[in-house]
Amino acid sequence: MPNADRTHSVTRRLFLRGTGATASGVALLADMHIAAAADEPPIVGPGAIPLTLTVNGRNQEVSVEPCMTLAEVLRGPLDLTGTKIGCDRGACSACTVWLDGAPVASCMLLAVDVGARAVTTIEGLAHGDTLHPVQEAFIAHDALQCGYCTPGMVMSCAALLERVPNPTADDVRAAIDGHLCRCGAYPHIVEAVLAVRKPGP
């Protein structure tokens, strides 16, 4: 990143995060100027700015340009490549992650816009080598072929089960409404989710 592209002004919170993440807070201070008008919110970017994202329960310090999407930051700097980018327009849902537990399209969300909200990716579902029950069920029910849509599908299905432990087939179809599977694994995906539901009392 050329020096000219560095951040020119920062919020106090970003500034404090930045000083925490760098060896030399003084040098950083000299490199930035705080927006002169105290009553105007600071303008940051277009170069990279320091950001703290909560991903899979851990705080992650990253340096991102405001134009980067959450999907790009997950797959790039954070090396969490389980999240896939398909259409990059929110139309295929391959990039689905959880934001405070709700499934969202990470390709249509700027990383700088995530704020304090907790991000959960497919890597955060399994516990070590122990897969999430939805992942186990996808394998048992042959619910994938090429696998590209699978991380997003699993995130939406697992989110459904968190909200509705005993869903109907229609509930599952509604939950995967936005997902495209070019291999056509939909019937097996519905079967897999129905197999891990917890019948009510």
Add this chain to the structure above:
Amino acid sequence: MDRFTWQSARTVAEAASAGKCTVAEAMRADTDADRVVMKAGGIDLLDLMKEGLLRPTRVINLRDIPGLDTITEDAAGTRIGALVTLEQLAAHSISRQRYTALADAAASSATPQIRHVATLGGNLLQRPRCWYFRSAAHHCARKGGEHCFAFAGENQYHAVFGHDGCAIVHPSTVATALVAFNARVELANAQGGTRTVALEAFLVGPEVDVTRETDLRAGEVMTAVLLPPMPAGVRSVFLKQAERLSSDWSIADVAVVLQRAADGRCQNVSVVLGAAAPVPWRAQKAEAALTGRLIDAAVANAAGEAAIAGAEPLRRNAYKLPILATLVRRAVLTAADVRETVP
């Protein structure tokens, strides 16, 4: 996506004083102009930016402004904050119970992933989905060019009413229901003032200005949508037809709101057609066909036919007319609790 600077507003006043132009203005601005636009959920904005149709120099973030993400009601009606998401709107008890057509319209929009992020304000201010408008290769009339390419081109998803120089259909599904409820929008400006305007007047057709879909002024922030109280006996129904059952755009949708007096006759009738015109299209002849009448199959059928009277279909979209008529008939019968009999 091109790079831009980012400014997160903490108050509506901050956003209003920072905002320099509407998205429509920014899309037509010179490349050396200061293109400062506002972002709520950001779904449509990112779409336009990824296609290179919108290249903002700065994005003002509205999402962190407190107080704009709640739905409240009092004697004067219901206030829906502009940052309420489509998912909130689909699930909230007030919208579900009082404004059922609105909740159903929200639930039928986009995908679950988009509904969790997309806001009501952003949904109403999104730019049209016409494939010529969305194509960087087509400098269409709405983008300041000479022609609407849809008239001579592929127009199966375009307007059958009101296409005066541009054949887009309004992109918002919830707008169909909101117009049927006589919703108003609240707009704040940089001077600290607020104006409210009927949504039906706020959304403008190409005969007013082909380069914008709304009466939003530079620096204005939509803060809320206001709905009148619904007296007892009001029923509302929203029906949508798409090519696929899952997460698809409407090829036709309809919102019907009606009240039945003690003698069962209809009053205060709204019939609004979506995906039919550049704005949500009030079917006044259908409303007249229902007002003061007892609903039966014949009256509902007549309302459906009245709804499409005067339509001007293009080369490839006349198929929409029987769909619109059918949706109106079914919505009227459902709103009046009359079971449809198969002829």
